[in-house]
Amino acid sequence: MVSMRRFGWLFAAGLCHAPACSSTCVDDGAVFNQSLEACMTAGITASATEGSETDASESESDGPTMTAPTEGSATEGSATEGSNSNSNSNSNSNSESATITGGDGGSWCEDKDGDGFGDPANCVPSEPGEDPPAGFVPNDDDCDDGDEHTFPGAAPNDDPEACMTDADGDDWGDNTPTDPDAVPGTDCDDDDASTFPGSAEVEDPSKCMKDEDGDGWGDSSVDDGVDGGSDCYDSNADINPGDRVLYTATDNGEFLAIDTATGDLDVFASVDIGPLAPPYAVITCAISPIDATIYCSQSAKQILIVVDYCSGDTPIELADHGRSICGLGFLDDGTLYGVDSDGDELVTFDPGTGEVLGAKPLTVDGNGVNIQACGMAVDCVGERMLVTDGQNSRILSIDPETGEGTVVADIEEGQWNSVGLEFDPVSKQAFSNNGDRLFQIALDGSNNYMQLPELEQSINDLSYGPTCD
Ligand SMILES: [Ca+2]
Ligand SMILES: [Ca+2]
Ligand SMILES: [Ca+2]
Ligand SMILES: [Ca+2]
Structure with missing residues (x-):
């Protein structure tokens, strides 16, 4: 656990984002050209002394300074945790994202929230043919690695690519996401998978209604923000205005x-x-x-x-x-x-x-x-x-x-x-x-x-x- 927390913030605070590393590194505000490997290695090495107290048994990496993530990393790791006082660490202001692949000389990026998308701020170089470190994925596409429900394409019914939050799994994005990195979708209740645009398709094909009983008619009594329908009995599919x-x-x-x-x-x-x-x-x-x-x-x-x-x-x-x-x-x-x-x-x-x-x-x-x-x-x-x-x-x-x-x-x-x-x-x-x-x-x-x-x-x-x- 300890090792992973340290690992997390070292990379978050000290290293370049992979896309930045591919061309430039930023060191105390000074930008200089550097290869990806050199950049990453420099960062890792510079940070490694802080990680040296970690339990060697947790390491799965063949790199001398790498510390493998543990299961606890998904919840305990934080890109913003701790402050970095290591003068050798770099700061990175580049927030661009680009897809990179691992195992072929590219990078692995940490996936703390386990949604399959990697944190661009937590990437390590990979060698051809090697397996990724545990908890890492071959992309840096996550827009919020602290929320498993937020990632690009989370709400494909709204947008197959946009970074949205879909907490209830109905494939519609939260229309008022608390995540500042998420784009608002059209799900008016992202805590209820029976509420989304067109849920009550018989009554209205586009309004964001709740249809819990699945009869195509929207619940008549709903929370603020949800369109009210005319189904007085939304827990009973046999009673609705379509058959009365x-x-x-x-x-x-x-x-x-x-x-x-x-x-x-x-x-x-x-x-x-x-x-x-x-x-x-x-x-x-x-x-x-x-x-x-x-x-x-x-x-x-x-x-x-x-x-x-x-x-x-x-x-x-x-x-x-x-x-x-x-x-x-x-x-x-x-x-x-x-x-x-x-x-x-x-x-x-x-x-x-x-x-x-x-x-x-x-x-x-x-x-x-x-x-x-x-x-x-x-x-x-x-x-x-x-x-x-x-x-x-x-x-x-x-x-x-x-x-x-x-x-x-x-x-x-x-x-x-x-x-x-x-x-x-x-x-x-x-x-x-x-x-x-x-x-x-x-x-x-x-x-x-x-x-x-x-x-x-x-x-x-x-x-x-x-x-x-
Ligand atoms: Ca995520
Ligand atoms: Ca949703
Ligand atoms: Ca919903
Ligand atoms: Ca209904």
Whole structure:
């Protein structure tokens, strides 16, 4: 270890860069012509006295003054470590780089970071036919020998030759490299291999999005610097805007696709409710971001049911929870919430059993909210839970920790009495309905909304789910 550290700085501080040595050496500022070998040898010899304390057993070189690198050199060696007080050592201000080859009379250069590219400041001459010293490579191409992720061509998708940093190995270069020697690339998150330009190729072939589940749609909730997409469920490739339908469930087991442009309602799936009816009354549904399981509230029995409408199977009834649930929604962590319109509370469910785990009063400015009918949805872009307060014609964002609501949209619609709410991650707006009246509502604080064509019939709920195609 000791030997290598010394070796490292001797060459870094005392010797010419190989390209410089091929023509000139610099000695205390004076440039003089010298052959490569002479230059290198002079430097090595001049520096060798400092290296003489090293353990001879570590030496693999047949040169009398050479000290072989050890494994520790990759992390302990530093081109800037120590200061050189040897008056015979040269300083080198030449930072040019040129490819050189070893074993044929050229040079070997140290590769401390092990990326296959040699440090031009740490090169030694090679003799024809000889093997390189351990830790040396036959080129001097590294632009930062202290970072294995930074070298020429590290990010070939950005540039096959430029010196870039690609820490996450997706072949795109860090767009804000901390390494001053690296050229910025276009990877907006170089710590995440699922984030790069064109990652979400279906949604946008060029934006720098995150697509963790590889379905071609970008994660809707991302860190600063990353382009947000419209995939609310980026850990589940089966749920994305490429396969979704805005639907409502009916009391006869049918699922109706809602055409928001025309108001048409068309049956696209149905379940066999034979053993469950009567009474069977579904008034709200939500889909799990974890496994795409659909839960609905069966209001007549005050239970949750698990529905697989694509299979047509009879829904599975869960535990009697005894609540009047008018809205259901999952947060991204898989927690299932509901709104109890009798208790005016936000409740938390155990998705496994359908039992209520906890409840908090719904409030705005600390005052209780009288929920009569409601809709519930999760804004996966803003990562917030939305509940309609129909009596007051507004949409609230509910803090799940406290039950406290913040007004997100307040629309001039009198007794709106919304019974359905769903968030559209593509438009970033909400759909909400009161019976057969359907609205599209902005969630940006503008309170803008518009009424869409009247629905064919009055419905209870709005949800996105898979098309079953
Ligand atoms: Ca490197
Ligand atoms: Ca990268
Ligand atoms: Ca990346
Ligand atoms: Ca995705």
